[in-house]
Amino acid sequence: MTDASTGKVVVNRAMSLDGFIAGPGHTMDWIFEHMTSATFPEVMAATGAMLIGRGTYEVGKRMSDENTHYDGGAQFVLTHRPPDEQDPNVTFLTCDIEEAVATARRTAGDKNLEILGADVAAQCLQRGLVDEILVYVLPVLLGNGVRFAPPGLDRIDLEPFSNVQSGGVTMLRFHVRR
Numbered sequence: 001m002t003d004a005s006t007g008k009v010v011v012n013r014a015m016s017l018d019g020f021i022a023g024p025g026h027t028m029d030w031i032f033e034h035m036t037s038a039t040f041p042e043v044m045a046a047t048g049a050m051l052i053g054r055g056t057y058e059v060g061k062r063m064s065d066e067n068t069h070y071d072g073g074a075q076f077v078l079t080h081r082p083p084d085e086q087d088p089n090v091t092f093l094t095c096d097i098e099e100a101v102a103t104a105r106r107t108a109g110d111k112n113l114e115i116l117g118a119d120v121a122a123q124c125l126q127r128g129l130v131d132e133i134l135v136y137v138l139p140v141l142l143g144n145g146v147r148f149a150p151p152g153l154d155r156i157d158l159e160p161f162s163n164v165q166s167g168g169v170t171m172l173r174f175h176v177r178r
Contacts, residue, residue, distance in 0.1 A: 007048060007112035008131035009101060011121045013148060015135050020145035021118060026059050027145070034138045035169045037072075043134065043171075047072040048108030051100055051124075053117025054079035057090070072114050076104045097123040118146055122153050130176045133158060139168040 013021050014031045022028050037044050050072045052060070057077045075090045078100045082092035093100045101124060105113045115121045115130065124130050135148075158174035165171075 006105065007046070007108050007110055009105065009113045009115060009124065009129055010047075010132045010134055011115045011124065011130050012043070012134045013116075013121070013136070015137055015148055016140045016142040016145075017137060018141045018143065019148050020142040021148055022059070022146035023142045024144050026055065028059055030140055030142070031138065034140070034167075035136060039166050039169055040136075040164070040171055044072060046112050047114045048111025049074040049076065049104045050114045050116055051076045051078060051104045051120060053077070053120035054081075055119070056117035061087075073111065074104070074107045076100065076107075078120055097127060098129065101129050118148075118150055122150050125149075125153065125156055125176070128176075128178060133174045133176065135172045135174075137170045137172060 014028075014035065015021050016023075016030075023030060052075060054077055057075075057079075077090050077092050078097070079092055079094060082094065086092070091103075093103060095103070097120070100120075101113065115124050121130075157177040159177055160172065160174050162173040163170060
C-alpha cells in the first residue's frame with residue numbers, strides 16, 4: 001500500500017486492558033491519567049497528519065481545555081455533517097474513506113497518517129488502507145464502553161513487530177498482513 005517515499009497509514013489507539021478505547025459515555029479522560037503525547041515522543045515526531053472520526057473529534061474538543069494538546073500535524077475530520085461553526089485548525093471532509101485517506105496522506109507527506117476513531121479505523125481496515133496498528137495498553141479495566149473493534153469487522157491478520165514499555169503503558173505495534 002505504501003511506497004518508500006511516503007509515510008504509513010497507522011491506526012493509533014489507547015486501550016484499557018479489557019479492550020475498550022473509550023469508557024461509558026465515550027469518556028477518554030482516563031487515558032491522560034496514564035500517558036501524554038510525551039510518553040512516546042517518537043510517535044508524534046513521525047506523524048504528519050491525522051484522520052479523525054466525528055465522534056472522536058467531538059470528544060477531543062470537549063477534553064481540549066482539560067488536557068495537553070495532542071499535536072499530530074494537520075487534522076482532517078471525516079463526517080456526514082460538518083459543523084455550522086467551523087474550526088480553523090481542522091479540515092472537515094464529507095467524501096468516501098478512500099478519498100479522505102488520500103487527501104490526508106498528501107498533507108502528511110513523507111510522515112505517517114494517524115487514524116483515530118473506531119468507525120473510521122474499521123472502515124480503513126476493511127478496505128485494506130492500513131499499514132500498521134499501534135496500541136497503547138493502559139493499566140486499567142473499564143468494564144464497559146467502546147470496544148477496540150466494532151462488531152462486524154472481518155478477520156484481519158497482524159504481524160507483531162515491536163513492544164515497548166514506558167511506566168505503566170505498553171505500546172504494541174503490528175503490521176497489517178495483506
